[in-house]
Amino acid sequence: MIDVTLLGTGGGMPMVNRYLASTLLNFKGRKILIDCGEGTQVAMRKFKTGFKSIDLICITHFHGDHIFGLPGLLSTMGNSDRTELVTIIGPYGLAKVLNGLLLSLSYLPYDIYIIENPKKPIAIKANKAGLELEEIEDSKASNNCDMVLKTIELDHSCHCLGYSFYVKRMPKFVPEKAELNNVPKEIWKILQRGETIEQNGKKYFPHMVLGEERRGIKLSYITDTRPTEEIVDFISDSDLFICEGTYGDNEDLEKAINNKHMTFEEAANLALKGNVNELLLTHFSPSMDEPEVYKENAIRIFPKTIIGHDGMRKLLNYR
Numbered sequence: 386m387i388d389v390t391l392l393g394t395g396g397g398m399p400m401v402n403r404y405l406a407s408t409l410l411n412f413k414g415r416k417i418l419i420d421c422g423e424g425t426q427v428a429m430r431k432f433k434t435g436f437k438s439i440d441l442i443c444i445t446h447f448h449g450d451h452i453f454g455l456p457g458l459l460s461t462m463g464n465s466d467r468t469e470l471v472t473i474i475g476p477y478g479l480a481k482v483l484n485g486l487l488l489s490l491s492y493l494p495y496d497i498y499i500i501e502n503p504k505k506p507i508a509i510k511a512n513k514a515g516l517e518l519e520e521i522e523d524s525k526a527s528n529n530c531d532m533v534l535k536t537i538e539l540d541h542s543c544h545c546l547g548y549s550f551y552v553k554r555m556p557k558f559v560p561e562k563a564e565l566n567n568v569p570k571e572i573w574k575i576l577q578r579g580e581t582i583e584q585n586g587k588k589y590f591p592h593m594v595l596g597e598e599r600r601g602i603k604l605s606y607i608t609d610t611r612p613t614e615e616i617v618d619f620i621s622d623s624d625l626f627i628c629e630g631t632y633g634d635n636e637d638l639e640k641a642i643n644n645k646h647m648t649f650e651e652a653a654n655l656a657l658k659g660n661v662n663e664l665l666l667t668h669f670s671p672s673m674d675e676p677e678v679y680k681e682n683a684i685r686i687f688p689k690t691i692i693g694h695d696g697m698r699k700l701l702n703y704r
Contacts, residue, residue, distance in 0.1 A: 386412070386552050386602055386701060386702055386703065387410055387411070387412050387550070387552060387602060387604060387700070387701040388410070388411035388412075388698065388699075388700055388701075389408065389409075389410055389411075389604065389625065389627075389698065389699040389700070389701065390408065390409045390411070390432060390434050390696070390697070390698050391407075391408055391627075391665075391667060391693045391694070391695060391696065391697040391698075392404060392407040392408060392409055392425055392428040392429060392432065392434070392695070392696075393405045393406050393407045393422065393424065393425065393428050393695055394406055394667040394668065394669055394676075394693045394694055394695055394697075395450075395668070395669055395671065396450060396608075396609075396629070396631055396646075396668040396669060396670060396671070397450055397670060397671045398450065398671055399422065399423055399424045399450075400671055403669070403695060404422070404424045404425065404427070404428040404695050405420075405422030405423065405424055405425070405450045405451070405454075406420060406422065406450070406451070406608060406629075406667050406668040407419065407420045407421055407422055407425045407428065407451075407454075408420070408606065408627060408667075409429070409434050409439075410550065410604070411434070412511060412531075412532065412552070413511040413531065414438065414511075414513070415438055415440050415511050415515060415516050416434075416435070416436070416438050416439040416440065416441075417439070417440070417441045417442075417443065417516075417550070418439050418441070418442045418443070418458075419442075419443045419445070419548060419606055420443070420444060420445055420451040420452070420608075421442065421444070421451070421452060421453075421454040421455045421458055422449070422450045422451055422452070422453055422454050423449075423450075423453045423454045423457075424454060425454040425458060426454060426457055426458050426461060428695065428696075431696070432695075432696045436458065436461065436462060436465075437462060437465050437466075437467055438515075439458075439462065439471065440469065440470075440471060440472065440515040440516040441471075441472050441473075441474070441509075441516055441518070442455070442471065442472070442473045442474070443473075443474045443475070443534075443546075443548050443606075444473065444474065444475035444476070444479065444546075445475075445476075445539075445545055445546055445547070445548070445606075445608055445609060446475075446476055446541060446543050446544060446545035446546070446609055447475075447476075447478065447482050447543060447544075448543065448609070451609075452482070452486065455483075455486055456486050456487055456489060456490060459471070459487070459490065459493060459497075460490055460493075462495075463490075463492075463493045463494050463495065466494070467494065467495050468494050468495050469495055469514060469515045470495060470496050470497075470498055470515065471495055471496070471497050471498070472497075472498045472499075472500060472516070472518055473497060473498070473499055473500070474499075474500045474501075474503060474507075474534075474536070474546075475499075475500075475501060475502075475546065476501070476502050476538075476543075476544035476545060476546045477501060477502040477544045478501070478544060479499055479500075479501040479502070480499050480501055483497070483499065498518075500518070500520075502544075502546075503520065503536055505520045505521060505522060505523075506520070506521050506522075506523060506533050506534065506535050507519065507520055507521070507533070507534040507535075508520075508521045508530035508532075508533055509530060509531060509532040509533070509534060510529070510530045510531055511531045511532070518534075521533075529578070529579045529580055530553065531552065531553060532550055532551065532552050532553065533550075533551045533553065534548065534549070534550055534551075535548070535549045535551075535619070536548055536549075537549075537607075537615060537616065537619045538615075539607065539609065539610035539613070539616070540610050540611040540613050540645060541609045541610050541611075541645045542644070542645045545609050545610060547605070547606060547607040547608070547610070547616065547619060548605070548606045549603060549604065549605045549606070549619060549620070549623070550603070550604045550605075550606075551601055551602070551603045551604075552601045552602040552603075552701075553601045554599045554600065554601040554602075554703055555577070555578075555579060555595070555599070556595040556596045556597055556598055556599055557595065557596040557597075557599070558573070558577045558594060558595060558596075559594060559595065559596045560573075560594075562593065562594055562595070562596070563576075563593065563594040566593040566594070568589055568593050568594055569584065569589075572584060572589060573594060576589055576590070576591045576593060576594045576595070577591070577594060577595070578591075579591050599703075600703070600704065601703070602624050602701050602702070602703060602704075603622060603623045603624050603625075604623060604624065604625050604627070604701060605619065605620040605623040605625070605626045605627065605659075605661070606627045606628075607619075607620065607626070607627070607628045607629065607655075608627075608628070608629040608667070608668050609629060609645070609646065609668070610629070610645065610646070610647065611641075611642070611645055611646070611647065611651075612647055612651045612652075612654065612655050616655055616659070617655060617658045617659045618659075619659075620655065620656075620659040620661055621659050621660060621661075622659070622660055622661065622662075623659065623661040623662065624661075624662045624663070624701055624704065625661070625662065625663050625665060625699060625701055626655075626656050626659065626661040626663065626664050626665065627665045627667060627693075628647070628652040628655065628656070628664060628665070628666060628667070629646060629647055629652065629666075629667060629668035630647065630648070630649045630652050630666035630667065630668065630669060630676065630683070630692075631644070631646035631647060631648075631668055631669065631670050632646060632647070632648045632649070632670055632673070633648070633649045633669070633673050633676055633678065633679025633680075633682060634648070634673075634679055634682070635648060635650055635682055646668075648682070649666060649679050649680070649682040649683040649690075650682045650683065650686060652664065652666060652683065653682070653683040653684070653685075653686035653687040653690060654686055654687075656686075656687040656689075656690070657686055657687045662689065662704075663689045663690075663691065664683065664687050664689060664690045664691065665690075665691045665693050665697075665699070666683065666690065666691065666692055666693055667693040676692045676693075677692050680692050
């Protein structure tokens with residue numbers, strides 16, 4: 386249901402053998418990009434992910450290794466006949482930063498909608514034309530959506546957001562329940578989609594034809610931060626937890642603290658406390674040539690740890 390591609394796994398600066406940390410989610414034929422450092426476009430071409438159908442760009446923070454590729458990508462999308470709206474989400478100051486970054490772009494054939502420092506969950510509905518976004522009061526407030534996005538304020542040297550994406554799974558359709566509630570057959574499919582309908586003066590609700598709630602898919606993305614207890618709750622029960630592992634060696638803990646980053650061990654502790662299914666490490670320091678060397682520091686705490694690499698793909702399905 387979600388196709389995840391690590392476009393890059395580096396932090397700080399682009400390297401010859403490693404692009405900067407950026408992740409692309411493919412969902413129902415539409416795309417969500419998380420961060421866009423320089424070289425992101427090249428990675429997209431190398432790994433053949435496509436870019437024209439990117440409807441949503443989620444920026445974690447405004448350090449150059451996470452945003453300097455954005456003007457070029459938006460320009461290329463415009464030159465590729467993109468006309469649909471593009472939404473960009475980011476922390477406090479997003480509008481001001483984008484105004485500066487995009488000064489060189491005199492014209493784009495599509496509009497950009499900015500959501501700065503969102504405090505409420507965002508319901509996402511996918512269709513052929515793109516992704517429709519709507520802020521909601523809580524994650525259960527909208528039945529008629531495909532995905533719920535949430536953010537968390539992280540502990541970095543500037544305003545920084547973490548993201549979670551929850552793909553909803555509709556309950557099973559129960560025809561016996563529909564018949565018991567005298568629901569006309571011609572509206573079964575409408576209710577099955579989670580919509581409410583009125584017919585002949587009577588309202589019909591989804592619960593009249595659906596069974597119990599079913600668990601969906603949860604993906605969490607946390608980078609450029611110190612570990613916090615708030616993160617544990619935020620990533621809780623994630624199917625995939627993508628987390629920064631700027632420093633692999635435990636002896637680099639002081640650097641991690643000073644630079645507001647994490648070690649492999651700290652990321653693994655978050656995964657363990659958050660009861661996630663799988664941990665995928667990314668955002669490696671330029672000084673760490675071979676992250677695999679330090680894998681043991683993570684797996685001895687959280688065995689289901691994967692060391693990410695550029696171009697890695699993961700397909701997340703319902704469990």
